[in-house]
Amino acid sequence: MAPIMERDSGSRIEYEVFLSFRGSDSCQTFTDCLYEGMKGAGIRVFKDDDDLRAGQKIKEELPRAIQNSRIYMPILSRNYASSKWCLIELATMVEMASKSNGTKEILPIYLDVNSDDVKLKTPLYRDVFVQHETNFDADQVKVWRDALLEVEEIKRLNLKNYRGYRELIKVIIQEVLVKLNAKYKNLTEHLVEDHVQVDAIMKLLSVDFRGVRFMGIHGIGGIGKTTLAKVIYNKVSSCFDRCSFLENIREISRRSDGLVHLQKQLLSSILDLRFSSDTFIRDVDQGIDMIKKALCDKKMLIVLDDVDEKDQLEKLVGKSDWFENGSRVIITTRNTSIVTDRMETLEVDPPRYRHGGILSYEVKEMGFGQALQLFCRHSFRRDSPTEDYDSLSRQIVSALGKLPLAIEVIGSSLSGVSTDKASWEETLKKLQKVPPKKVQETLIISYEGLEPTQRKIFLDITCFFIKENKKYPIFIWSDHEYYPRDAIRVLLRSLIKIGDDNKFSMHDQVRDLGRHNVYEENCRFPGKRSRVWNPEEALNLLRNKQSLRSLRFLRGKGLNFVGNFKDHCELRWLSWHECPPNFTATNFCLVNLVVLDLSKSKITEDWIGWNQIKMAKKLKVLDLRSCNCLRSTPDLSNFASLETLILAWCSKLATIDRSIINLQNLSTLNMEGCNSLHELSEEVGSLKSLTELIMPKHSLLCKLPETIGNWQSLSSLSIKWNERISRLPHSIGVLAKIKHLSIEGCKGIKELPPSLGELESLIELDLSFSGVVNVPDSITNLRKLKFIRMGNTKIGKLPNAIGRLEMLEELHCIECQHLSDEIPCSIGELSHLRILDVSGTRIPGLPATMSHLPCLKQLELKECHELRQLPKLPSSLTSLTIDVYYYQITPDLTNLVNLEHLDLSFHRDSHGGTGKWKELLSLWKNLKSIHRLPSSLSTLKLTDITPLPQFSSFRNLSKLSVSSCLMTHFPALEHLENLRELSVEKSTSLVGMPDLSNLKNLEILHLSDLQELVEVQGMGELESLESLKITCCGSIEILPNLSKLGKLKHFNLECCSGLRCIEGLSGLRHLTHVTLKDCESLQGLPDLPRGAKLDTDWESP
Known part of the structure; x- marks a missing residue:
């Protein structure tokens, strides 16, 4: 990345926030509290002070600290402008932010000053600048003055709008966390940014160019394509309306539903929705149509990582005319033909984009200096080697061929052994015997550093468990006493990765390293190797009935086992998809079986195979997904160790066998898609270890078991679109660990039990489209609740004490047409509320306490036909949508200093006569003061408004829509x-x-x-x-x-x-x-x- 400020010779740090303040001012206490608060929130803060300014390093340290921070926070107090150091910092911050392409921003804080003070319209700062003009160079003072005036145009947080330091500090911390997390891809702390390559890509990308542009980044595996894409993404993402970074496209596309999954993920980003695999896309063609329609009005940044076929581009991003002007698509690929076949010929300044073309950039090798720096960051946690290891480090980097992947792996493997020079020399000798460009032979050194059990786990992953949830292989490794959690921790250093979905992944070269080692165990005879992953070789071994006494893992599809299998007692994992209904094998020895996957098989609950499988006393996972002949679960009495039972999409499954009561270790029960299920026995309610329960939608279930209270470990309960269930058991109140509860679409549930208020860990409650008509007052006891969704219900009022939900962030009541009571005044106590959507309700107004909501960002009042009055709205609002139907309403927008999006519509023919509306139009002249809204306003939509305001002050306005205005x-x-x-x-x-x-x-x-x-x-x-x-x-x-x-x-x-x-x-x-x-x-x-x-x-x- 950019040069990072050195604390000492062996440590570097990049700051996230730079605080600038007048140290001797009364703001010192506020600044100290703010500093400690941000540190406590995990934010890296640089806090300057007078001692530092007085030191000799001021000319070096402060500019570097400013340069290496992402958010600049000048705290403008009464004496701020009297300090030349404060003004120097302010000018530097303004300059850095203007040159950052949106990667750095300024967040001013006003303490005991107002806008006129900062604009030099009052004596407070104006007199100070008169004094500066006598003491300093006139050009320098002009730079300070311009910087101050520019900062005044930026959205700020003013103490006078809050109830004291504590409230303002909470808002600041939340604002900073949002800014740091939004549209940002995490990068390794050891990253060495190649500025030449980044600048070259930025020039080709040309964010300021208003057309649509596709950009292809290509090169060999491990050279850093994805890292470059992430760096570019972080630099420019703030310039776009929506951003999406789709990773591992090549791998995901290999799945039967891979492209549809990617289309869902992309569509979620375009529409700014929470991603869900339940998003309805029937097939790829429908996905194309939905994406095309969604893209047309949004300036998008899309990154497609690891594309290997042109078809993937066609199905995800199509053609340039799908996109809004200014959009960018970045593609990373090792398949050069994908980008060169559609390569665009650039013209000289400015570059043009021709329909269908892709600008192409080939990633170059790192320079030696950068490669050495990267190696040192991994091996020494610093930028340069120690004197004793300087020569060795340079020789190792030369031997590695400057490929980032190889450097990271070998550097990490040498980390912590800097006192053992012999190990370094031995590593160098091994590397010197291997051609630098052969990454396989380079990575073998890290493999050789593993302990025997760690090697076994690594080889298992490379051969069998890539894209597999880590939970299931851990069961078999634990049974072997391989101590898998410790081994995985070691492997994560340099050889494998675990994604957010808990699935194993690794670089292709690392995968091939492991498989090549297995292959070399016996190049000629697969049966003499420890692992066989090639399907044809594995099938030949089974057909030839070669001795497989040590077989631990077997994955097959449609196999028909015949004969005596008494010699296969070591089997731990059997994945037998589409197994036939006839079972002819004898002595099927499964005493050590831990994972059994019979997905998509035609077996029934009376299948003869269960008689031999029941000896699997160690079984942890039983996957019966899509076994459509099952009408009931089999007898599960013998599987007391079972922890995961998957019954998803067993379309004919009607009942759960009572033997399930024996599964007291069961933690996951997946019944998604079991739409014929009509009863959950009381035995299911006795599963005390259950943490995850996935219920079927549109099923025949009529009730939940009364013993639901036994699910005391449950963290998530989702009962969606079931119209037969009429109530939630009262015993639900004892589920102390449940965090997510959804009854979306459950029309039969009219009332919620009062015990709902006892769910002390609940974070999210979704009542959308349900039959609920009343919300119990006990809901206000849910102090951890953050999200309430009750849209499209018949709920008539909100609890009076709703303000007790102190952590509530989002309240969605859209299309609650029975909601006609006043919104309770206590809503003003929701200090964390960010989104309030009451569109389509019949509320008559909002309480005056709305102005007390310090974090409210989005307020939706669309189609509120009964709305007659609006209070003063909180200054924190960034988005306001409102339809005005009654002449009494004259929205006061002058307080909305942070507003960015305004959608304002008047419906003059809805209520009242012409005279009344003329009265309204007279009152509406207040909108002439709309110029007092911040210059940050970017979207303005006005309907049926007369007179129109003067628009000339909205210098940041990007979209203006005016309709039906006289x-x-x-x-x-x-x-x-x-x-x-x-x-x-x-x-x-x-x-x-x-x-x-x-x-x-x-x-x-x-x-x-x-x-x-x-x-x-x-x-x-x-x-x-x-x-x-x-x-x-x-x-x-x-x-x-x-x-x-x-x-x-x-x-x-x-x-x-x-x-x-x-x-x-x-x-x-x-x-x-x-x-x-x-x-x-x-x-x-x-x-x-x-x-x-x-x-x-x-x-x-």
Whole structure:
């Protein structure tokens, strides 16, 4: 990464927050508390002080600390501007943030100062600057003044908006954590950033270019493609509306449902939803259609990691015309043809993107200095070797061939043995005998450092357990007394990885290392090797009935075992998919079996094979997934050690055998898709060790067992879309460890038991689409509850003491059409509430205590037809959506200093007469003060509002939509340099638009249903325009010459009855689609560039 500040010769650190404050000011106590609070939250903070400033290292240490921090936090107090050091820091922060491409940002804190003070409109700071002008260089003072004024334009947190230091500090910490975690990929602490390669990719990516761009990063395995993609992702992700980083595409695509799974994951990112494998996508083709529709209005950053087939690109990201302007797609691949076959030829400044092309970049080898630095970070935890090991380190790096993977593995293996020089020399000797470019032979050194049992576990993973949940192999290794948890900890250092899904993964070269070692055990005879993973070789061994007395692991599909199997007593894992209903083997010795997988088999509960399987007293996992002939579970009495029972998608399974009561060690019971199941016996309710219970949707289950209270270890209970279950047992209240409870879609459940309030660990409660009509008051006892979803229910009111839910972050009541009572005043006590959605409810208003919500970011009041009054809203709001139906409501938006997205619609015909609405329009003149909203406002949608505010102060506005507003002239749009989209529609009296020529970055212009509009000044000067749509504007007779619209792609003219001619299209080489319909006055079709498609109903007169 960027140069990191050294604390000492052997330690480096990168800060996340840089605090700048006046040390002698009254803010010292606040700063100390803030500093300790952030440290306690795990945030790395640099806190300067006067002692450091007075020291000799000030010129070096502070700028480096600022450079290596991600968030700058100036604490502007009354005496802040009197310190030259504070102003130096402030100017440096502003400069660094402006050059960071969005990777660094400033979060100002106001203590006992206000906006006018910082703008130098009051004597507080203004008099100080007068004094500075006499003591310092005038140019330097101007830099300080400009920095101060620029900071004043940034969203800030002001102490006066909170109830004291403690509340403000909580908000600051939460804000920082959100900023640090959002759109960020974790990178190893030992990363050495290759600035040359990063800069080259950034130049090709060209985030400032407004078109769509595909970027391919390719190179051999282990050279650092994914790491480079993550570095780029972290640098630019803040510039996009949505981001998605899809990893391991090659591996996931190999699964039968792999591409659909990836489409679901991508769609979740596009729509900003929590990812769920239940997201409905029927097949790949439907997924393509859904992604294409979702992408069209969002500026996206998508990274596709490890693509190996072109088909994966087609199914996930298709073509560039799927995307919103400004979107970027980054592809990493070792298959060069994927990117070179569609390679784009770049023009000189600015680079252009041609439809269907992929810009290509080949990752280069690391320079020797970077390779040495990377090696030292892994082996010494510093940037350079110690003097005694300098020569050895250089020789080892040379022998490794500068491949990052090999350097990381060997460096990690030597970590901790820096006092044993002989080991280093021995390592070097081994490396020198191996050609540096052969990664397999390089990695063998790490393998040889493993203990015997660690080697066995490593080889098992490479041959059998890649993409397997670690939980299940651990069972068999534990049975062998291999001490797997300790071994896995060692393997994680340099050879394997465990993903968020708890599945094993590793680099292909590491996998091949293990398999090659097994192969060399006997190159000619597979039966004499310890492991056989090739299906053909394994099948031959079984067919030839070779002696397999030591067989521990067997995975087969559709096999029919015949004969005597008395010599296979060492078998621990049997995966026998699609086993036949006839069982002819004898002496099937399974006394040591730990994992049995019979998925997709045609067996029944009376299958004769159960008689021999029941001897598996050690069995931990029984997987009967998709055994569609099972009507009941078999007799499970003999499996007392069982911990995982998977019955998912057994479509005919109707009952659970009572013998399940013997499974007192069972922790996971998966019944997903068992839709014929009509009863859970009381014995199921006796499973005291159960931690995970997955229930079927749309099943025939009518009730839960009354003994549900015995599930005291349960952490998650999901009962979704079951209309037959009519209640939750009262005993549910004793489930002290449950964190997630969902009865989504359970229409039969009308009431919740009062004992629900005893679920002391509950974090998430989902009542959506259920039949619940009342929320018990006891719910307010759930002090850890963070998420409540009750949308589309008949709930009529919220508990009066809802404010006691002190940890609540999200409350979703969308389309609760029976919710008509006042929102309780205690809602103002929810200090962690971030999202409140009461759209589609009948609430008459919100309580005045709403202004007390310090963390509220999003407020949704869409289609609240009965809403008659709004209180002062909290200044923390960043997104507000509101429909106004009653003339009494005049939203006061002046307090919303952090607002970024505003969707405001007036429905003047809903209630009240014309006179009342005129009164409202008079009151609405308050909106003229809308310019007092922050310059950070980026999206503004106004419907049925008159008069419109002046827009010129919204310098960060990127999307502006105005609809159904009574006006003859549109307000001026000067200074809107960042405006990307402008839509004006259904304003029937509008005669003229302002001059648009200054909107140099405008990409989309839509004008619709403006029957009196005569002309659009400056439209011909919009050099960045890509989409121009003019419909139902009958008074426009002539358009300006459009020859300067060099980026125009789509041009749509419909129902413009007065339009006579169109000029300047022939030279627009990016123009691909032109629509001309119902323009009866048009004297002729315009000349179009080659390749442009014309859709028209025009006929020559």
